[in-house]
Amino acid sequence: MVERRIPVKVEEAVHKVMEYIKHGDVEEVLLKEACGRYLGESIIATHPVPPFDRSPYDGFAIRAEDSKYATRENPVSFKVVETIGAGKVASAPLQPFHAVRIMTGAQMPEGADAVVMIELTQSYVEEQQTFMSIKRSFEAGDNISFKGEDVQKGEVLVEKGTKINPGTVALLATFGYSQLQVIQKPRIGVFATGTELLSVNQELEPGKIRNSNAPMVCAQIEQSGGIAIDLGILEDDFEKCYRAVGEAINSVDFLITTGGVSVGDFDFLPAIYEKLGATVLFNKVGMRPGSVTTVAELDGKLLFGLSGNPSACYVGFELFTYPIIKSFLHSKKPHHSVVKATLGSDFLKANPFTRFVRTSIEYTKEGFVVNPARLDKSNVVSSLAFTNGLTILPGGTKGFQKGQQVDVLLTKDTN
Numbered sequence: 277m278v279e280r281r282i283p284v285k286v287e288e289a290v291h292k293v294m295e296y297i298k299h300g301d302v303e304e305v306l307l308k309e310a311c312g313r314y315l316g317e318s319i320i321a322t323h324p325v326p327p328f329d330r331s332p333y334d335g336f337a338i339r340a341e342d343s344k345y346a347t348r349e350n351p352v353s354f355k356v357v358e359t360i361g362a363g364k365v366a367s368a369p370l371q372p373f374h375a376v377r378i379m380t381g382a383q384m385p386e387g388a389d390a391v392v393m394i395e396l397t398q399s400y401v402e403e404q405q406t407f408m409s410i411k412r413s414f415e416a417g418d419n420i421s422f423k424g425e426d427v428q429k430g431e432v433l434v435e436k437g438t439k440i441n442p443g444t445v446a447l448l449a450t451f452g453y454s455q456l457q458v459i460q461k462p463r464i465g466v467f468a469t470g471t472e473l474l475s476v477n478q479e480l481e482p483g484k485i486r487n488s489n490a491p492m493v494c495a496q497i498e499q500s501g502g503i504a505i506d507l508g509i510l511e512d513d514f515e516k517c518y519r520a521v522g523e524a525i526n527s528v529d530f531l532i533t534t535g536g537v538s539v540g541d542f543d544f545l546p547a548i549y550e551k552l553g554a555t556v557l558f559n560k561v562g563m564r565p566g567s568v569t570t571v572a573e574l575d576g577k578l579l580f581g582l583s584g585n586p587s588a589c590y591v592g593f594e595l596f597t598y599p600i601i602k603s604f605l606h607s608k609k610p611h612h613s614v615v616k617a618t619l620g621s622d623f624l625k626a627n628p629f630t631r632f633v634r635t636s637i638e639y640t641k642e643g644f645v646v647n648p649a650r651l652d653k654s655n656v657v658s659s660l661a662f663t664n665g666l667t668i669l670p671g672g673t674k675g676f677q678k679g680q681q682v683d684v685l686l687t688k689d690t691n
């Protein structure tokens with residue numbers, strides 16, 4: 277008699293897994309290696325940005341009050357006393373009716389309180405002295421990029437647990453972080469189980485297929501910010517699988533197996549979890565594909581028993597393993613984002629379980645539109661190449677029609 281499994285709701289299954297969140301420690305990396313990693317320390321502004329008042333234009337720094345009576349009919353002239361490019365500072369405080377020719381990014385001379393763009397001035401030379409004149413007045417503060425206008429000293433700019441993007445790298449560089457603390461990546465072992473499995477470089481043989489799950493899952497792990505450790509293929513042999521799983525768990529933060537979790541004669545994972553003394557969080561989820569996804573816990577470590585069917589394996593990872601990886605990385609938003617979209621095709625057949633349709637989501641003038649990515653069956657692999665989201669069709673007695681609004685889980689890593 278086959279054991280009857282009680283399905284748990286998807287949200288409940290996710291909730292159960294999230295009770296075993298483990299947060300990663302920090303490690304130091306060079307700034308050039310930091311993009312894509314998660315901040316292990318908050319970035320706090322150690323100085324204002326810009327650190328000094330500076331000119332946002334190529335022009336002339338003046339005292340605004342000297343320009344008060346400048347008009348088209350009565351231009352006011354300034355003696356140009358020096359020229360400073362970015363990186364240089366004026367040699368002396370600015371005197372009345374003097375101007376410093378100043379370039380974008382250069383520090384404002386002491387005493388100057390406005391900048392006139394070059395295009396609004398006329399320069400001329402008299403007795404070997406350069407002058408410039410202007411035909412309108414300026415207010416104090418005109419055309420100045422003020423110290424601290426971008427960032428105030430002491431501001432907490434980016435919090436620990438934020439994914440570092442090229443913009444974050446710019447900020448880190450601004451504050452002199454040539455090296456910084458990031459969260460260690462979780463090490464995740466992956467076993468593909470199945471006597472039918474060949475490695476990628478093997479020729480097909482009768483009854484055999486190439487192992488596509490492990491390379492896919494390793495890519496999913498890497499894309500989510502973890503380190504994938506491909507532990508190879510295990511034939512469906514209880515003792516061999518039991519020993520391999522038992523040993524591997526000690527050297528990784530999480531362990532994924534694919535296949536062998538259903539009720540077949542050679543589906544050994546349930547018995548392996550039992551013999552290992554692991555606590556099974558659930559072994560059936562009210563979803564399609566991936567209903568047989570099983571998650572167990574042993575000594576605080578999670579064992580993800582993903583389904584062998586490629587599409588079910590993919591979905592199981594994105595729903596359960598992805599948020600655990602993100603949580604390990606201290607992400608404050610560990611789950612994939614969900615957006616509203618319009619169904620581009622009919623799904624008329626009702627299903628008691630929540631369906632996660634591998635979907636190609638497109639952004640059109642009318643908003644997001646979703647269509648199934650090729651054949652929507654648990655055992656297909658081809659749809660996965662065109663999947664960038666999972667359309668969530670709640671279980672029930674009704675089907676869904678083209679044009680209906682649905683929720684879509686974006687599987688592209690946006691967090």
Ligand SMILES: Nc1nc2c(c(=O)[nH]1)N[C@H]1C(S)=C(S)[C@@H](COP(=O)(O)OP(=O)(O)OC[C@H]3O[C@@H](n4cnc5c(N)ncnc54)[C@H](O)[C@@H]3O)O[C@H]1N2
Nearest residue numbers: 468470487488489490535536537538543568583584585588
């Ligand atoms: N009597 C029942 N049979 C099945 C049930 C059920 O409830 N009762 N559930 C079905 C569902 S749903 C799924 S999903 C699969 C799950 O099977 P397993 O997770 O135990 O996986 P396997 O049996 O090992 O393999 C299933 C399928 O996937 C192929 N596979 C396995 N590993 C890989 C890999 N690394 N790369 C590519 N393809 C792989 C394997 O050859 C099988 O075709 O069970 C149903 N059966």
Ligand code: MOO
Nearest residue numbers: 565566567588654
């Ligand atoms: O678990 Mo199976 O993937 O529901 O199709």
Ligand SMILES: [Mg+2]
Nearest residue numbers: 536538540543
């Ligand atoms: Mg099976």
